[in-house]
Amino acid sequence: MDWSEAFARRHQLDREWVRSAVGQARKIPAITQYVMPPATPSAKNWLAYRNRFIEPIRIQAGIRFWQTHEATLARAEQTYGVPAEIIVGIIGVETLYGKYTGNFRVIDALATLAFDFPAQHPRAAERQTYFSGELEQFLLLTKNHRWDPLGIKGSYAGAMGWPQFMPGSWAKFAVDFDGDGRIDLFSNTTDAIGSVANYFKAFNWQTGMPTHYPVQLDANQLNMDALMAPDILPTFSASSFMAKGAILEGAALAHTGPLALIELQNGGAPPSYVAGTENFYAITRYNWSSYYAMAVIELGQEIKAARQR
Secondary structure, eight states, X not given: OHHHHHHHXXXXXXXXXXXXXXXXXXXXXXXHHHTSOOSSOOOOBHHHHHHHHSSHHHHHHHHHHHHHTHHHHHHHHHHHOOOHHHHHHHHHHHHTTTTOOOOEEHHHHHXXXXXXXXXXXXXXXXXXXXXXXXXXXXXXXXXXXXXXXXXXXXXXXXXXXXXXXXXHHHHHHOOOTTOSSSOOTTTOHHHHHHHHHHHHHHTTOOTTOOSEEXXXXXXXXXXXXXXXXXXXXXXXXHHHHHHTTEEOOGGGGGOOSOBEEEEEEETTEEEEEEEEOHHHHHHHTTSSOHHHHHHHHHHHHHHHHHHHO
């Protein structure tokens, strides 16, 4: 209630409306477990991760989605410069084209993580502050859109709709792409498509740039510590990349922007590597994981190839 009072004052909202909404939120103990890192982390396995998303059901659903919304995807690509296959890949990985958008009341999920975030989490203070902000954004959205704050459902983290936007992302990046005067990411696929494209544009998607290139490692020159130090943030020019033992070929040699060495572990097998561009990094702004980004890219590529066969 202290939080509710302060929030209502900051935004000049009806304090009783805020208190009523927040007062009806319920702690969901399972969510506090979902956000914890695994007690015994298993070895990362790109091929196993890939197989969860690049599989026949999702590919067939993606083909149908692309066929149904071909004109909208083309308009989004023209407007924002983001390829249709990336948009299709995101929505496929996130919700299987609207099939799984979450069954938690968003207010419960966000209140649980804002007020009862597990203290033993290694980034507890930072994450609790983040979810407190997302709860604010959610309540503002419900007020502005005249939603019932108790009636909106989403993921255990509070992500909503076909593209699984957090409330803060909805407020910043969601667009009315069909021009009907309202933004609807729950049932309006046109708005969902435009909003995903706008999100990437906002995170500096560069039209025409590949997401990644093949790379070979030269054991004689390899400085793996230096190559891995920036993680997935593109840092190296093509020449400095190669000087550290990451060998490029073909079109990659003419790449003028920064690159990152992306490592995809394969369980007990040797890791896979690619050279990630700024567009690869842009995809990780949606979900900070190189495995996620590669799954989005490859799902979109598979669907595009299947459409052309």
